[in-house]
Amino acid sequence: MEGPLLLPSQRWQSVEMIRFSNVMLRYGEGYPVFRGLNFSFQAGSFYFLTGSSGVGKTSFLKLIYREIVPTSGTVTVFGRDLSTLSPAELPYFRQRMGLVFQDCRLIEHLSVLDNVCLALRITGMAPKRARIYAHELLDWVGLSTHVHEYPRALSDGQKQRVAIARAVITKPLLLLADEPTGNVDEIAAFKLMYLFEELNKMGTTVLLATHNRAIVNEFAYPELMLERGQLQLITGGHLHAF
Amino acid sequence: MNGTSKPIRFIIGCLVFVLTLMILGTVVFDKYIKTSDLELTHQIIFDISAQGQDPEIFEQTLTVLQQNLNATAGVVSTTFSKEVSAQKHVFLTARLAPQVAVSQEELLSNLRQIYPNIALQSQTLTTSLITQLHKTLLVLSMTLMIFVATAIILSISLVTRTGLSMQKSVIDILRLIGSPNSFIARQFQWFTFRMSFFSSIMGMLLAFGCFVSLSLFSNVLGISINLRLMSQELIILIFCLPLSISLLALMVARIEVIRTLIRLDTRHP
Numbered sequence: 001m002e003g004p005l006l007l008p009s010q011r012w013q014s015v016e017m018i019r020f021s022n023v024m025l026r027y028g029e030g031y032p033v034f035r036g037l038n039f040s041f042q043a044g045s046f047y048f049l050t051g052s053s054g055v056g057k058t059s060f061l062k063l064i065y066r067e068i069v070p071t072s073g074t075v076t077v078f079g080r081d082l083s084t085l086s087p088a089e090l091p092y093f094r095q096r097m098g099l100v101f102q103d104c105r106l107i108e109h110l111s112v113l114d115n116v117c118l119a120l121r122i123t124g125m126a127p128k129r130a131r132i133y134a135h136e137l138l139d140w141v142g143l144s145t146h147v148h149e150y151p152r153a154l155s156d157g158q159k160q161r162v163a164i165a166r167a168v169i170t171k172p173l174l175l176l177a178d179e180p181t182g183n184v185d186e187i188a189a190f191k192l193m194y195l196f197e198e199l200n201k202m203g204t205t206v207l208l209a210t211h212n213r214a215i216v217n218e219f220a221y222p223e224l225m226l227e228r229g230q231l232q233l234i235t236g237g238h239l240h241a242f
Numbered sequence: 243m244n245g246t247s248k249p250i251r252f253i254i255g256c257l258v259f260v261l262t263l264m265i266l267g268t269v270v271f272d273k274y275i276k277t278s279d280l281e282l283t284h285q286i287i288f289d290i291s292a293q294g295q296d297p298e299i300f301e302q303t304l305t306v307l308q309q310n311l312n313a314t315a316g317v318v319s320t321t322f323s324k325e326v327s328a329q330k331h332v333f334l335t336a337r338l339a340p341q342v343a344v345s346q347e348e349l350l351s352n353l354r355q356i357y358p359n360i361a362l363q364s365q366t367l368t369t370s371l372i373t374q375l376h377k378t379l380l381v382l383s384m385t386l387m388i389f390v391a392t393a394i395i396l397s398i399s400l401v402t403r404t405g406l407s408m409q410k411s412v413i414d415i416l417r418l419i420g421s422p423n424s425f426i427a428r429q430f431q432w433f434t435f436r437m438s439f440f441s442s443i444m445g446m447l448l449a450f451g452c453f454v455s456l457s458l459f460s461n462v463l464g465i466s467i468n469l470r471l472m473s474q475e476l477i478i479l480i481f482c483l484p485l486s487i488s489l490l491a492l493m494v495a496r497i498e499v500i501r502t503l504i505r506l507d508t509r510h511p
Contacts, residue, residue, distance in 0.1 A: 065418075087507035088422075095420035105415045122421040166419065 016079070017043045017174055017205050018064060020231075023073035025059060033059050035229040037073070041207070043173065046200045048216050049209040051226035057209040060226065061176050064207070065094060078173065095123055098167030098204075102179035104159040106151040106166075112138065113147040116165045123170060137165045141195060157188030164195055168204065175199060177208040181215060193219055250401045251441040257390045258445030258487060262480060264386050266453050268379045269476050271372075285337050286346055287363035288353065292330040295359075303357050304332060310356060311336050314349060333363060391490065398434055398491045402498040405430060413503075423507075427499040431492045438491035442484030450480075 018041035026032040033056040041047065049057050062068045063075050066082045075082045078096060085093055106115050113134050120130035138144050141161040151159055160180055167175060177196065181189035193215055200206045207224075210216065216223055223234040290307065292300050304322065311320045316339050323333040336349070346362060353360050406413065416426055 067418075087504070090507075091417070091420045091422040093420075094418065099418055105418070107412055107415060118416075118421075119419055122416070122419065122425050 015043050017041045017045075017077070018207075019074075019076040020063075021074045021076070023063065023070045023075060025056070025063065025068070026071045032071070032229055034070075034226075034231075037229075037231055039224070039231055039233075041205070043205050044200075044203060046196075046206045046221045047208070048219075048221055048223045049207055049226065050211060050216060050223050053211065055226045056229070057211075057226060058178055061178050061207070061209055064174075064176060065097060065099060066090060091122075095170060096172055097174040097176060098164075098170070098172040100160070100163050100167045100175070100177040100180045102182040104151070104156075104163040104183075106159055106162055108151050111148050111150055112143060112154070112162050115151070115162055116169055119166045119169050133169060134165070137169050138162075141165050155188075157184040157191070160184060160188075160192055161195070164192065168199055172204060174205045174207070177206070179209055179211070181210060181212055186214065189215060190218070247401050247405070247437055250397045251437055253397055254394060254438055254441040254487065254491075255445035255448075257393055258442040258483065259449045261386055261390050262446045262449035262483065263452065264379075264383050265476075265480065265483075266449065268383045271376060271379060285335055286349065288334040288336070288350070289361045289363045290332045290334055290357065291359040291361075292332055293359070304334070306356055307334060307353055307360070310353060311349070314352070317349075390487075394438070394487060394490055395494050398438070398494040399498050401437075402430055402434065402495045403502070405433075406499065406502050423500055423503040426503060427496045430499045431496040434495035435488045435492040439484055439488035442487045446480065446484055 020037045020039050023034055023037040024032055025034045049060060051057050059068065063070055063082075064077055066075075066077075066085060069075075069083060077093075080093070082093075107118070110118065113131060116134040116138060117127065117130040120133060121127060135144070135147065138147055141164060143158060143161055143165070146154065146158065151162070154162065160183070164177075164180070167177075175196070180196075181192055184192065189212065196206055196208060197219070225232045225234055288307075290304065295303075308320050308322070311317050311334070314336075318337045318339050320334060320336045323335070350360065350362055413426060
């Protein structure tokens with residue numbers, strides 16, 4: 001599927017997609033969520049982000065799409081230190097990545113087609129052209145017969161596919177998914193995973209937070225495990241510390 | 243967009259209705275005064291009845307009356323009408339100095355001491371009333387315009403803020419997927435523009451309808467309202483009113499949205 005490419009400035013292009021340098025995150029005066037986190041994430045890779053509930057997977061992702069900032073340390077995405085990002089630049093930074101949430105976060109009063117088109121319309125694309133791309137993508141995720149329905153008429157699995165379509169229609173360099181299979185059954189979860197695999201094969205870097213061990217075990221991708229504020233890499237069943 | 247937009251539409255429609263009526267009334271009234279060739283405020287016409295009077299004595303009485311008027315402070319000149327009317331009335335016109343306030347009743351009272359059968363010409367009375375009314379209408383129109391503009395700004399600010407708070411979850415989603423503030427503002431501003439435009443059109447059409455109805459029934463009421471006194475420029479101006487109000491509403495909505503979103507940006511890390 002041909003689609004639009006966003007027009008970043010040269011400073012966005014980097015083989016190293018994400019870098020955490022000595023990142024510490026603490027909410028208020030409480031115990032730190034992360035301490036001295038150091039790792040880098042290459043373009044084109046696929047990682048699971050795992051850990052028990054409440055360990056900080058969502059916070060980890062929030063640092064990457066800059067909904068929060070670290071207490072100390074630096075987070076670099078697309079070669080740019082996120083602490084230097086101005087409020088005016090933030091929307092254009094986020095347009096370069098796709099976000100998928102457990103609760104889908106679709107806009108209820110827009111149809112499936114309009115929800116997917118939205119990601120293109122905010123980049124300035126004409127509505128008519130955006131609809132053409134959206135139709136193609138919804139066909140790819142298997143929802144071509146539901147384009148004019150509203151989110152309330154869809155199942156959780158279908159909603160998540162719409163959310164994925166919206167997240168990837170702009171051909172983002174990076175896809176962050178926070179528990180995308182959390183609200184769906186096992187069969188739907190595996191279907192969604194195949195979509196993520198397809199996207200990764202097309203060049204999108206994927207970081208998928210999940211606590212679904214069945215999925216992690218089935219798909220042999222490296223696993224970033226968060227535990228006690230530290231990150232550990234598990235590949236092929238072997239643990240590597242950062 | 244939200245529950246407050248319906249009452250705001252009603253308010254805007256009412257404001258435009260009243261404003262349009264006021265503008266139409268003021269301009270038609272203004273034209274009426276000009277085409278009626280009334281010399282406003284600077285002359286008084288006295289109606290002197292010659293009924294049952296000896297012509298020679300009457301002539302002398304007229305001369306005395308004129309001399310008395312000429313001697314009055316504030317009276318610049320006096321003239322008699324060229325012809326005596328069929329009902330044997332003579333009209334004595336006193337032209338007044340513009341800056342001097344002259345009491346018509348006082349003048350009349352002084353002249354009646356010389357000759358009782360003298361009265362203010364009815365048109366003079368009407369003229370002075372019309373003058374006062376004309377000035378009052380102009381001031382009221384200006385005041386109303388300022389009031390309407392202020393009311394619209396406050397109403398649109400209110401409906402935009404309410405809309406923003408009600409649509410917070412949608413705005414959060416838009417910001418997460420990379421929507422710039424300008425895109426979000428555009429959605430609000432065009433909604434506000436459409437709402438204001440159609441409300442203004444309804445208010446204006448209703449006002450025109452009332453005005454046309456009034457003019458149709460004006461003869462029955464004994465008042466002449468001539469819509470042909472309205473110039474083309476005025477009609478264009480009136481029809482530009484909804485557009486002007488809508489553009490004002492659009493600007494207010496955009497400023498309010500951008501301001502709120504920037505405040506959210508500065509609160510967010």
